[in-house]
Amino acid sequence: MSTPLRRMRRNFRVQVIDKYGCCKKIISCERGRKFWFLPEDVAVSDDNHYFIADKWNHEIIVTDDDGKVIRCFGERDLVSPTGIAINPINSNVYVVDTYNNNIQVYNKHDGRNIKTIGCRGDGEGQLHDPLQIAIDEEGKLFVADCGNHRIQVFDSLLNDKYIYSIGRNGDGDGDGLIYRPLMLALGNDTDLYVTDVKDEEKLNFRLLKFDSKSGRFIRRIDCDDDKLLWPRGIAFTNSKPRTLIVSDWGHHCFKEYLI
Known part of the structure; x- marks a missing residue:
């Protein structure tokens, strides 16, 4: 992804932002929608098509690079x-x-x-209020299982079989203990970055780094002075040096971290 994608819920649009924070384009899919367009997440395919998760219309909207709608799908299932994420393997x-x-x-296409993965519960492979997914180059799925206080990992090369969990505890105070994971991003090699609710009553959020292979906690990236407030989007730039962009929904801004 050459530019971070900003999810504009209350403006009912998707903005494409360059690394300097300038808007490059706007994608709005109001025409023909049953309800207001409410984009929750975006994935970009190799042929530069935008796959947009439209929460209120219960579907996935696919547009070309100019924002023209190509097709919609998923209304019967979602x-x-x-x-949303596109698996590089299949x-x-x-x-x-x-x-x-x-x-x-x-x-x-x-x-x-094709299939459904998971059902409600707290067992292995079961989910409770999942929020986001990231997929690595080996086809492993990392799912923010928010209600179960963990990241669950599935392997698409093993028919999307559950293989392990990261950070399950339900206590957000200690290092590496996840309370309510919100968003995910995969860095180089084995790095997994997670935005987490540390203390919901105090609106205290944080950005954590884990080893995606072992689940080992590495470190906290932000600090309390950063004052993240409902971080809702997280993605890497392709520029060098590579930086991590966090969409701070509560403060209506982006925050950039040099990793």
Whole structure:
């Protein structure tokens, strides 16, 4: 992704922002929608098509680079699509459906539903209020299982089988203990970055780094002075040096971290 994508919920649009914070383009899909366009997450394919999770219309909208709608899919299956990623191994589209507590898998080219991963629960492979998904180059799925206080990892090379969890504890005070994971980003090699609610009553949020292979906690990236308030989007730039961009929804701004 050459430019971070900003999810504009209350403006009902997607903005493409360059590394200097300048708006490059706006994608708005109001025409023909049953409800207001509410983009929750965006994935960009190799052919530069935008796959947008539209929460209020319960579907995935695919647009070209100019924002023209190509097709929509998922309306029959999805209730609350909040996270989306394209698997580099099989090119399938993985959509996190928060209210259904599962992940729907679609064919990228025609939107055909392939399978469902997970169901409500707290066991291995079960989900409770999942929010986002990230997929590494080996096809491993990292799912922010918010209600279960953990990141769950599935392997698409093993038929999307559950393999391990990261950070499950339910106590957000200690190092590496996840309380309510919100958003995910995968860095180089084995780095996994997670935005987490440390203290919901005090609106205290944080940005954590884990080893994605072992689940080992590495360090906290931000500090209390950063005052993250509902971080809702997280992505890496392709520029050098590579930086991590966090969309601070509560402060209506982006925060950039040199990793």
